[in-house]
Amino acid sequence: MIAPSAQPLPDNQRIVITGIGLTAPNGNSLRELRESLLAGRSGVSKYEIRYFGETLAGVCNFDALRHQAKKEVRRGTRAGSVGIFCAQEAVLDSGLDWNNVDRSRVGIYVGVTEHGNVETENEIYQIKQFDYDTKVWSHHHNPRTVANNPAGEVALNMEITGPHYTIGAACAAGNAGLIQGAQMLRLNECDLALAGGVSESIHTFGIFASFSSQGALATHEDPTKASRPFDTQRNGIVVAEGGCMYTLERLDDAKARGAKIYGELVGYAMNTDATDFVLPNPERQAQCVALALQRAGLAAEEIDIVSTHATGTGQGDAQECIALRSVFGQSAKTYFNNTKSFIGHSMGAAGALELAGNLLAFDDGVVHATINVDELDAQCALPGLVLNQPREVGGVRYILNNSFGMLGINSVVIIKKY
Amino acid sequence: MTPADIRIEILDILSDIAPDEDLSGLKDDVAFREQLELDSMDFLDIVMELRKRHRVQVPEADYKELASMQSTVDYLTPLMKDL
Numbered sequence: 136m137i138a139p140s141a142q143p144l145p146d147n148q149r150i151v152i153t154g155i156g157l158t159a160p161n162g163n164s165l166r167e168l169r170e171s172l173l174a175g176r177s178g179v180s181k182y183e184i185r186y187f188g189e190t191l192a193g194v195c196n197f198d199a200l201r202h203q204a205k206k207e208v209r210r211g212t213r214a215g216s217v218g219i220f221c222a223q224e225a226v227l228d229s230g231l232d233w234n235n236v237d238r239s240r241v242g243i244y245v246g247v248t249e250h251g252n253v254e255t256e257n258e259i260y261q262i263k264q265f266d267y268d269t270k271v272w273s274h275h276h277n278p279r280t281v282a283n284n285p286a287g288e289v290a291l292n293m294e295i296t297g298p299h300y301t302i303g304a305a306c307a308a309g310n311a312g313l314i315q316g317a318q319m320l321r322l323n324e325c326d327l328a329l330a331g332g333v334s335e336s337i338h339t340f341g342i343f344a345s346f347s348s349q350g351a352l353a354t355h356e357d358p359t360k361a362s363r364p365f366d367t368q369r370n371g372i373v374v375a376e377g378g379c380m381y382t383l384e385r386l387d388d389a390k391a392r393g394a395k396i397y398g399e400l401v402g403y404a405m406n407t408d409a410t411d412f413v414l415p416n417p418e419r420q421a422q423c424v425a426l427a428l429q430r431a432g433l434a435a436e437e438i439d440i441v442s443t444h445a446t447g448t449g450q451g452d453a454q455e456c457i458a459l460r461s462v463f464g465q466s467a468k469t470y471f472n473n474t475k476s477f478i479g480h481s482m483g484a485a486g487a488l489e490l491a492g493n494l495l496a497f498d499d500g501v502v503h504a505t506i507n508v509d510e511l512d513a514q515c516a517l518p519g520l521v522l523n524q525p526r527e528v529g530g531v532r533y534i535l536n537n538s539f540g541m542l543g544i545n546s547v548v549i550i551k552k553y
Numbered sequence: 554m555t556p557a558d559i560r561i562e563i564l565d566i567l568s569d570i571a572p573d574e575d576l577s578g579l580k581d582d583v584a585f586r587e588q589l590e591l592d593s594m595d596f597l598d599i600v601m602e603l604r605k606r607h608r609v610q611v612p613e614a615d616y617k618e619l620a621s622m623q624s625t626v627d628y629l630t631p632l633m634k635d636l
Contacts, residue, residue: 270610275594
């Protein structure tokens with residue numbers, strides 16, 4: 136574990152990020168995503184889905200056939216394809232000599248908000264055409280919908296024989312995947328962790344319909360303006376697909392092979408509200424942030440960037456700001472931004488993807504903005520909120536990434552510049 | 554459907570199931586598995602597509618009849634002659 140007293144850890148207990156593979160509605164690599172975030176480029180567009188009709192979504196356009204045969208794409212799931220693309224790209228980015236990596240020592244830890252809804256809806260739709268004759272229900276349904284599917288498809292594609300599983304953690308899942316990967320490396324359960332999160336959620340009408348029924352689905356005549364956390368006119372979530380997988384290694388291994396290091400995971404925490412199915416609890420969120428800081432041995436003032444979770448709902452954004460104010464109220468140098476304002480809510484991928492959007496701030500010293508804030512909600516007026524335009528702040532040493540989800544699951548990771 | 558029509562239909566199903574394969578040189582008298590990368594789940598897809606497209610039911614005991622193009626066409630000809 137990360138030492139609560141934050142005593143210096145030996146290198147074989149320090150976990151670093153050495154490779155990143157991602158797909159987002161506004162970029163299919165770390166560089167593309169960063170360029171879009173600094174240029175204010177949204178990835179939200181008009182979208183239509185069975186039964187629900189016209190809506191808005193963040194849609195990815197990565198080339199699945201870059202790493203999969205057509206048959207694999209047909210056999211598998213969209214979440215599997217997202218995971219495979221991201222994991223393959225992460226390994227390429229890491230510079231690992233993949234052909235000589237012991238695949239039995241590689242672990243795959245993929246965060247998911249949900250899995251199986253897309254395939255179940257597809258099969259129901261199919262059998263409806265046959266008067267609900269279950270004889271036309273696909274034999275592929277079970278392998279596609281088992282909860283480990285997105286991670287298992289990565290294992291099949293990359294011939295990885297170490298442990299693989301998904302981490303079901305609602306919209307805290309991306310961070311949870313990273314945390315699980317770090318823990319398994321520390322326990323010596325693997326030597327390389329492929330960790331992060333994926334989302335295929337835009338392919339299930341149910342998620343749109345449910346958010347709509349909840350009064351939490353964003354609408355706007357201009358799709359690029361629909362995702363607007365912290366703005367007075369915010370009216371809900373834009374659902375997005377996406378994925379982000381990291382190669383995590385112990386520092387001694389990374390050093391030994393001369394790996395490029397994006398940053399070190401110096402603190403993390405997960406906790407639970409235990410108060411409501413959907414409404415967040417700012418007190419528990421603040422406790423989660425504080426616990427991550429404590430484990431990293433950091434004061435709130437030392438955090439340069441807080442990547443907020445805010446999704447663009449009326450209550451959720453305000454509640455997170457209460458939590459952040461209580462932790463960072465006295466911190467003059469902490470800046471806050473929001474990546475969902477560009478890409479929408481990529482669900483299981485959100486935590487991992489939004490962290491990735493911020494990581495290059497270690498190099499360029501720029502905090503990307505939260506866009507679409509035409510009129511800042513007074514409840515969300517954090518002093519360091521970077522509104523609409525990126526801000527050059529000089530040296531960035533610590534990034535704290537929030538990711539929260541339904542059933543009151545909270546996750547926080549802190550990455551230090553290496 | 555004539556045997557020639559059935560052959561075209563099976564080729565169409567195979568092109569969905571095995572989209573990476575070149576089917577132009579498929580030999581009718583040689584087992585699919587010796588020419589194509591097909592596993593048991595793929596053969597179930599052939600059965601499923603016949604059911605979905607033509608309401609043709611292939612009982613499990615007859616799956617062996619779908620081994621090659623020739624045996625498949627021979628097997629399906631009486632079942633699909635009136636379609």
